[in-house]
Amino acid sequence: MYCTRNVTDCVTWVGGSDRRLALFENLFPISRGVSYNSYLIMDEKTALLDTVDSSVTRVFLENVAHTLNDRSLDYLVVNHMEPDHCANIEELMVRYPEMQVIGNAKTIGMIKQFYDMDLEGRTILVKEGDSICLGSHTLNFYFAPMVHWPEVMVTYESSEKILFSADAFGTFGALNGALFNDEVSFERDWLSDARRYYTNIVGKYGPQVQAALKKLSGLDIALICPLHGPVWRSDVAWLMDKYNHWSLYEPEDKAVAIFYGSMYGNTENAAEALAAKLGEAGVKDIAVYDVSKTHVSDLIAETFRCSHLVFACPTYNAGLYPAMLNFLHDMKALNVQKRTVGLIENGTWAATANKQMAALIGEMKNMEILEPTVTVKSALKEDSMAQIEALKDAILASLNA
Ligand code: FEO
16 A cells, blocks of 8 residues: 655655665665655656665555556656666556656666666656756756766756755665654654764765765755655754765764774773773763674764774784774775774784784874874783873873864
8 A cells, every 4th residue: 555745745755664674785784774765746747756675666656656646657867776766667667658767878877787678768868957847846957976876966856945865865764654854853863874874875975975065055955855764854954064074074073982802801891991091081972882793884983973083903813803804994995084093902922903903094094093002912901001091191182182
């Protein structure tokens, strides 16, 4: 049975939510599920903005048919060709034989790469700044390459000032009856997943997100309709500010996050000792993570949030503890930069983790490694405790600078 919500009188959300999928992109845990948003505009012409993932095809097709109410579908705008949004193009072409697929040259190329459908006479190619009139609504197309794939474009509907933003401004999390951001406690319940979504999916492409934000800054935006998560109809400036921080790699919070890998608890003990000393010195909201326990996507999100990052790691096979190595590689891949870093190593006979971590962090941009770094030999003792005390002082001085 159909399950839709009205965005405005003429625009209907016709997407669906998936709570069964364990891993988004078969990588990222989504315990709160995910929504795949699609929007249908009813005017003299009808236009659908993107489709959905195959997991919610059934309800999506029912939603579209119900909303069309026996009218034909004139246009399908494909803003993004990742399969979580384009799994139903072929089915729509069959169901709605008059439907034209609107996309740019890269979009059409990707449709041909992913599918074997006959597009002859069924496509409208658009360029940057092109527009298509539906009657009282007008769709304007702006390219946003690499937010998140190269073909991505966003569509701005100028009469109701709606930005159909593709993956931008999206988040993990199923829509539980809510559609708008002001129907949920976004900062309390959604922000951490929104940050995790952005930083892990689009985090690498900060400069491209900045370019898109600049392009959109001239538009008068009343509503943002992303492909995942709630529709934004208030606090748009707050959301833009988050995106500005994330895409400039500026920390949101002056805060300390301590990440440790530990086989038998001794490196963990060093991380806990530093956290306790910082807490004793008045530092609030310190975050401490076991890199073996916490999913790396959560760790990445915290590196985007916090200004000060401490890594505590044992030597392992003459290299770094594998979970920490993977985490640091992921940070590099996602372009993490502009952070102040503390290092703690542990080794029983070959304590070389600090040198190895410093080399990896040195490959990231504008990272400052604080002195002293800490060396623990097997277990925390008075001499290494003194180093932790000194690292605490260096972090405090940096926080207060
Ligand atoms: Fe939600 Fe890049 O797809």
